[in-house]
Amino acid sequence: MTAQLATGPRAGSPSTLYRGGVLHCPSDPTATALLVRDGRIVWLGTDDAAPAADRVVELAGALVTPAFVDAHVHCTDTGLARSGLELSAARSAEQVLDRVAEFAAGLPGDAVVLGHGWDESAWSDGRLPAAAELDRAAGGRRVYLSQASIHSALVSSALLAAAPAARDAEGFDAAGWLRRDAHHVVREVALGSVSAAQRAAAQRAALARAAELGIASVHECGGPGTSDEADFTSVLALSGAGLPEVYGYWGELLGAARARELGAVGAxxxxxxxxxxxxxxxxxxxxxxxxxxxxxxxxxxxxxxxxxxxxxxxxxxxxxxxxxxxxxxxxxxxxxxxxxxxxxxxxxxxxxxxxxxxxxxxxxxxxxxxxxxxxxxxxxxxxxxxxxxxxxxxxxxxxxxxxxxxxxxxxxxxxxxxxxxxxxxxxxxxxxxxxxxxxxxxxxxxxxxxxxxxxxxxxxxxxxALPPRPRGSGLPAEGVLARGAAATFAVWSTPAGTRRGLPVLVAEDPQVWGPEDPTPLPVCRRTVLRGDVIFEEGGS
Structure with a gap:
């Protein structure tokens, strides 16, 4: 895919023509090009009928589809997990402890070891590392290791000492696997150690990663026990600033008024x-x-x-x-x-x-x-x-x-x-x-x-899934390639080919469908949000 400036006179507002592609456009399956102006798709059709534009992007046969929406994310946790200790591949308590020790060795003595993703159901014996073992592995540092579901965590004795209220809460276990209210208490203490700058960097990293994958919008899910109000509002503040749009849901019982005050679209x-x-x-x-x-x-x-x-x-x-x-x-x-x-x-x-x-x-x-x-x-x-x-x-x-x-x-x-x-x-x-x-x-x-x-x-x-729009709002259609719709789409290379305007995602034989399916998935080359490029392969 290459981009170039078009020649010829400019008429009206700046426009960009994408041409020479395969478009997921059921209403016009022959379309190979689209014209974007003022954040909307203003024309669709074949290359030979394309109008003049201020800028032309050659798609070189790439697939263009509506961009994805991820309807349930946790941006701060996602960003922290990308830079923190990843434990999804661990297959025993010993492997968890080894990885904690290796990771902690590179941290300051007063740091909190944040890890995520362990799942003991995949382990051979199911034994979990105890709080005291985590203390030794981390050199006395506080340790918080969230289970894959994020609804429980393994914690060290040092972290338990910093969260005394956890001992009187439902779900407490002195061995260090905390659930329910006890988990919420230690989670708040552990994540409270993350600075505002670290949080902002984690949120940006998560949203940038989403854009790299052709995701132009996410639904951030927060609330008491998941994230605090400052964390929630800081994610919302990043919405659309060269990153995917963020729509927030604040999960507090009888909290509709508070959700609105925080800028959430839903309670x-x-x-x-x-x-x-x-x-x-x-x-x-x-x-x-x-x-x-x-x-x-x-x-x-x-x-x-x-x-x-x-x-x-x-x-x-x-x-x-x-x-x-x-x-x-x-x-x-x-x-x-x-x-x-x-x-x-x-x-x-x-x-x-x-x-x-x-x-x-x-x-x-x-x-x-x-x-x-x-x-x-x-x-x-x-x-x-x-x-x-x-x-x-x-x-x-x-x-x-x-x-x-x-x-x-x-x-x-x-x-x-x-x-x-x-x-x-x-x-x-x-x-x-x-x-x-x-x-x-x-x-x-x-x-x-x-x-x-x-x-x-x-x-x-x-x-x-977002709140219903008022009738007659004049807002563009979303999630489709059509005239008048929002110019929110992604451009893909499709190593396994396409079929009826969508990538081939599964092998021909249904017997191999599942986690081991060898069919290569599409790779995002560009993500566009309301006409603005928020990710481009090879871009800065």
Missing amino acids: GGDLYADGALGSRTAHVSAPYADGEPEARGHGYVSAEQVRDHLVDCAEHGMQGGFHAIGDAALATVVAGFAGAAGVLGVDRLRAARHRVEHAELMDKRLIAAFVEYGIVASMQPAFDRLWGGERQMYAARLGVARSLESNPMGAMHGVGVPLAFGSDSPVTPLDPWGSVRAAVSHFNPVHRMSVPAAFAAHTRGGWS
Whole structure:
């Protein structure tokens, strides 16, 4: 792909013509070029019919698609994970300790060792490093190592000493694996050691990485227990400043007014109805297969609280939502929606387009309720790729049958549940085409989606998951290549080729679909947000 200045007279505002490409434009499948002016696509067609422009970009056969939206991220955590201690490849307590020791050796004596990504379900013996072992490995430094789900952490004795309130909180374990409220206490202390400059650098790094991957917008999910208000607002302040746009969701119960004050578009996101499967804190109806007898996780809200939160959102004109993973938590949320419908009416509830994040353990009754109340399911296909199937973490936690029925994206899409895909980064990496492929190659064939449907959920679906726009707003369409739509798109090389305007993402043989699929994924060459280039391969 090369860029050049066009010759000839200029008429009107500056414009850029992209030509010689393959365009994902179902309304005009023959289109090979598009013209951008004032942040919008003002023309689409074939190269030979292209109008004059101030600047011409030669696509040289590259694919152009709407840019991705990641509908659930944590920018600070993502940036810190990129520069911190990565533990997803660790396969034993000894490997964790070795990596802590190596990483800590390069830090000042008063630094906090921040690590992320360990998952003991993939270890041979499941033994976790104890707090005292972490002290020794880190040379006495404070250590905070978040589990892959970020709903629990391994911490050192030194960090426990700096967070005495954790000892009296639910989820405390003197051995050092903290969950629930105890985890929130130590997390606040650990992340409080990060300076404002470090936070800003981490946020910028995360957003820059998103742009490199063809992501032009992210939904930042914060709230008490996840991030503080200063962290949340500092991420929002970076929105669109040469980086992807950031739309914030603040997850505080009955906090619609506060969410609006903070600049959030919705009072939801990380508003926890339960925890996570990896930490055995997701609220499930049947006991965990690998936990204590009758252990079913934890529900953090009641149906009445869900109802009241949705009514509060209606009173303040805000979109609402909840984090809910286990089927018991989802049943509580759905009961709360039924209660809110009794107060507000179903039509008003549906019009608000409220969201549920994750929605992993769904059944037919829960799916029907999502359809009835117009609930947007903000889901992460990589969860199935990394933890689903017959031999991974879900199977260990839930048993094979429940594992294969988890994350039923295809079934939900098939009956009309609105879907918005994301990564929950750093829980799973920013990887939009990988997420599309994960939805297409779900371990359970019943729950697979087509490439166009999964792609739409990761592009148009992310824009549709935002609060409804006022009628007659005059705002451009998002997530499509069409005349009058926002000029927000990405340019890709496609080593495996294209098919009907989208990349080939999976092997021809469905038997090899999944984590080991050898099909190379597309590589982003340029990301454009409302006409402005926010990433260009080889750019400074």
